[in-house]
Amino acid sequence: MSIAVRQPVLDESAVRDQGGRVDLVVVAEMVAPGSRVLDVGSGDGALLELLATTRNCDARGIELSREGVNAGVARGLAIIQGDADVDLAHYPDDAFDYVILSQTLQATRRPRWVLEQMLRIGRRAVVSFPNFGHWRSRLDLMVNGRMPVTDNMPIAWYETPNIHFCTIRDFVALVELLDARIEKAVALDSSGHRVRVNMPWWVWNLLGEQAVFLLTRER
Amino acid sequence: MLDTGAGPSLGSPMTSFVRKDVASNTAAEARREADEPHSPVVRFGTGAPLRLDAGVELNHLQIGYQTYGEPNAAGTNAVLVCHALTGDQHAASLNPVTGKPGWWETMVGPGRPIDTERFFVICANVLGGCMGTTGPASTNPETGRPYGLDMPLVTIRDMVNAQAMLLDHLGIEKLLCVAGGSMGGMQVLQWAASYPERVFSAMPIATGARHSAQNIAFHEVGRQAVMADPDWRGGRYLAEGVTPHRGLAVARMAAHITYMSDQSLHNKFGRRLQNREMPTFGFDADFQVESYLRHQGESFVQRFDPNSYLYVTRAMDYFDLAADYGGVLANAFRGSKTRFCVASFTSDWLFPTEDSRAIVHALNASGASVSFTEIESDKGHDAFLLEEPQLFAIARGFLDSAARALGLPTGRSA
16 A cells, blocks of 8 residues: 655656655646546545545545555545456446556456456546566576565565556557557656657566556547 | 243233333323324425325425524535434434433533534424324324325435425525435435536435445344234324334344444443343343333334335445446446545445445546445444544534635534
């Protein structure tokens, strides 16, 4: 579960200096003000709160953990206890302007199905995930021959809920498979700074510790 | 046991827990409440009949209700609390029949989640009930005798329509929230479906959008117990001066088991014996759990009208919200702007979490705003009436958020 950005502000450098979640700010900036948003895997509701207060969104969440749901609902957020791998099927087409999957893709049982559902339910999808192709993961594998354990992926392989790690290149390939279009993409390095836009994919895939994609369904 | 040789002792079921004089006073008190309740009451004349789902009109509708807190000038702080099967309007006030605290004082009161310092809370006895709202125990003004089985059958929707008449009478156009558990939750769902523009937020707890076959079956057992009692007299017991108290007590005992969980019965009683070292080799209440159930049955019959029990259980059985909307539950909430907060309990097997999840899926499909949580509890269905901090935290957060959205002041912190 994430620690909320202390004051919900859309200021990457301020959040970075406070040690907050820069990726949440990047996600929130991709969402047009006043939109209807579904956050899949909403944790304790930090992103929902950010979207509601800074983007004036009608923001709703689905969260698997009872603790996360209870904490969020007690703060007045609209969160349902549910499983992304099952419950997305119950939402109608085009129910939301954006469907967000923040740091959750790698924990789903059926990432492809989840992404398809997101693009059905929402006009746009925003996906953020840890990049398994980051140079430090590669170094861990190459030098130590071990699965990487980093700040971003802190749990050992045998205990992690993250069962479907992918790299930025892997994700782009899946997006192409689904006939979706990438509207925006941001990679954040390990210090929370954006990797420069004009770099080629392989540089992003090496330097980006996290990635955030804005997708639309039509190509 | 050796001295008589006359078979097992039967003990004295159903009479050993309440003193006779106290019992008859309580019963007499309960009997009076049906027509002249200790709470405020509104009487609608023949000019304002209630059209029932049964296809007939009910004249002389009377509603017994209770209010807590004060309405604000803008009329934006009204909360309707709906009671369950055997509840009444005394959600947060001393019950005039039993002398016990209100049935939802954990949830409703000053500084409670449904905060009577900020909200104007209304709770009405349901149609078919026996605490001042028209039901089979009420006197039919046209005959001067109790309705008994001449009372038409009522539905959850009829109950809600009667409540809407009460709100009109009180001058309340919109409700900040409608909240209730079990049958109260059914009314909440019906309110949201029937009067979406009057309901800003809704909190259906431990409930379902339809009564399951299993639940109908349990109710049928209870009704058969009442009707099998010779003192039921074909429903005319009030006129004949008797009460089918044994049948109703058995109904209550069976029902009470469904309100608890295996775990909570075990925790409370286990296999412990009642005031004895050894089993008596008879059918007296050897076990504490038996003694407890007998007590539950015995005290219930003092306060509740047997026919009323038939009518209100029937109303629950008939409840199937989707059926009124082409079989698609989502259609009941289509276009609804109401905010919902649905909650269930892990050990509730009367209204299990799947029932709540079906409501949530329908609300999702209709695009409504909904929160849903399953609360960990070993107390079974009754958990919604008990000390459940998670439920209170959620209810408080949900209501505060709704109140904020309407510009109402925030309450003291939990």
